[in-house]
Amino acid sequence: MLYDTHYRHNEALSPDALGTLPAALHALNAGVDDCWRAGKPIDRDASILLLIRNLASVAERGAASTNELRLGCAEDWGTVVTGSALLDIAGNSVAGDGAAKRTFHRQARLALASLAEAIGFEAHDVRIDTDMGGIADDGTTELCHADLSIRVRPHSFLPDSEITFNRCRGGEHAGPVQRAPIAELLDAATFQRRLTATVGDVGAPRLAAAASSSRHRRLIMGWLFMRDMGGHASARSYLDNQFTYQRDTHRLTVLASAMVGSTYYAACERLADDAERIVFGIVCLTKTSTGARDGCTFGYKHMDETVGPNESECPAAILDELTATDSKYALAWRARCRANLLAKKLDRAKPTPKPGQIIIFDEPMRFSDGSDRSRFEVVANPKGKTPLFRDPESRAICRIPAFRKRAYRIVHAAIIVRDTTNG
Numbered sequence: 001m002l003y004d005t006h007y008r009h010n011e012a013l014s015p016d017a018l019g020t021l022p023a024a025l026h027a028l029n030a031g032v033d034d035c036w037r038a039g040k041p042i043d044r045d046a047s048i049l050l051l052i053r054n055l056a057s058v059a060e061r062g063a064a065s066t067n068e069l070r071l072g073c074a075e076d077w078g079t080v081v082t083g084s085a086l087l088d089i090a091g092n093s094v095a096g097d098g099a100a101k102r103t104f105h106r107q108a109r110l111a112l113a114s115l116a117e118a119i120g121f122e123a124h125d126v127r128i129d130t131d132m133g134g135i136a137d138d139g140t141t142e143l144c145h146a147d148l149s150i151r152v153r154p155h156s157f158l159p160d161s162e163i164t165f166n167r168c169r170g171g172e173h174a175g176p177v178q179r180a181p182i183a184e185l186l187d188a189a190t191f192q193r194r195l196t197a198t199v200g201d202v203g204a205p206r207l208a209a210a211a212s213s214s215r216h217r218r219l220i221m222g223w224l225f226m227r228d229m230g231g232h233a234s235a236r237s238y239l240d241n242q243f244t245y246q247r248d249t250h251r252l253t254v255l256a257s258a259m260v261g262s263t264y265y266a267a268c269e270r271l272a273d274d275a276e277r278i279v280f281g282i283v284c285l286t287k288t289s290t291g292a293r294d295g296c297t298f299g300y301k302h303m304d305e306t307v308g309p310n311e312s313e314c315p316a317a318i319l320d321e322l323t324a325t326d327s328k329y330a331l332a333w334r335a336r337c338r339a340n341l342l343a344k345k346l347d348r349a350k351p352t353p354k355p356g357q358i359i360i361f362d363e364p365m366r367f368s369d370g371s372d373r374s375r376f377e378v379v380a381n382p383k384g385k386t387p388l389f390r391d392p393e394s395r396a397i398c399r400i401p402a403f404r405k406r407a408y409r410i411v412h413a414a415i416i417v418r419d420t421t422n423g
Contacts (some may be wrong), residue, residue: 008034012047015054024055086111090162090182093155093307095136101154105130108141108152111185118188119195121145148199151224152185158252158270158304163191167199175199175230177242223287225299235286239264239300243282249273256318262286264300265314267321279323281305281314281330305330312336347404353387355380362407365400376400378410 008031011018018024028051035042042048063069086107094101109128116126125145132139143150150165160181167175178198184191232238240254243266250272257266264284271277284302303309305322308329314337325331353359357378364372376389379397390397400406 003037005034005037007031008045008047008051012050012054015050018051018054019058021055021058024051024058027051028055084111084186086182086185089154091155091159094138101132101139104154105132105139105141108185112141112143112150112152115150115185115188115191116143116145119192148195152182160249165195165199176245178245179247223285223299223301225287225292225296227295227297229298235259235288235298235300236264238298239266239284239286239302243268250275255279255321258315258318259286260313260315262288263311263313265318267318269321277323278325279321280325281318281322281333283309283311283314285311305333308333312340316341343405350404350408351410353378353408353410355387358411359389360409360411361403362409 008027011027011031015024015027018027028048031045031048031051032042035045035048064072084107085103089100089104092100094104109130112128113126116128117123127144128141129144130139130141138153138155141152145168147168148165149168150163152163154162156162156164156179158179161179162182163180163185164177165180166177178194180191180194184194229235229238230241232241236257236259240257243252244254245252250270253269253271255267255269257264259265262285264282264286266282266284267279268282269277269279282302282304284300287299289297289299306325306327306329312333316338319334319337322334355378359376359378361374361376364374366372373391373393375392376398377392379388379390381388386399388397389400389403
């Protein structure tokens, strides 16, 4: 729909109030929006041309010469090029901000390449990949080496943990995941000391080509896949170990955890010298496979409650351990988990329909023939425990998926109930 307004004309004819750059620029931008709505070309609109001239006039007042401005611009350009935006972006989610995501991961690749050179890795032994992920993902940049893996993300659920790394053997995941702040990525000496203290010496000429690493570990859309779980008997015990560790500045401990289907839930306690005790929720999606071509048999994708995970089947024992939080996403996630627990409790309290009984649903269901049905006879299922249902009119047998989530009542077959819904 095209329509015109007189906003830009008023501003162009009376520019006295547009004596500052912000005001003049705002008027010009608003005028351009007016032109688009009116379907008029901005390069021939008189009001737009007047607003441009006013902006140019305001910009000239008290400004330095063109040469001085060019020198200042070149100096700023050099500062940006030689500097790094990693520290500015780190700690913030870049999901949905394509420019920030591209900038972060481009500079992360450059920083990892410089770090690999400082450590002593041969260029042909290192592979650096970036998985940008989807629009709702922060993406991950990873340095792969036969003896070491380093992953960088702009945002982590733990403070000062934008870098995660671990020892590899022959390209295989072979040690616990360690964490470091993004600042150490720009300080090779400090990071190498951390490497030596946690995973041992790296960078010797004996290190094999990283090409084999890509065959044994995969990083896809935030998922970390590996060939085994480092001797742990289950996904739960492996993840408990990953999220329990001691650092110089803080300690993380899994207080309670559980697997609900293939989803791992945990309450993690963080104790730090300079902060109060907090217990927060962790959610990990897990996958197992026995037929992957690269031999990877286990993978997981971790997140914390402050990102508002979709998975919200966390057991009450874990929720009860969590301390107070002001994160609206974490609070909403906890509320969803509590609501799901209550719904499950109510479902379990419902009577179990048995063959021969009559079940009457509060809300009628629409069938393919256009009719609404709410009253059925319960029929035994010869292939499983979930009952089948017979329509008393057509005598057709059907399945009703997730019938326990519906409100219903059960009557004995001998009791005749008049169903006003079906007449």
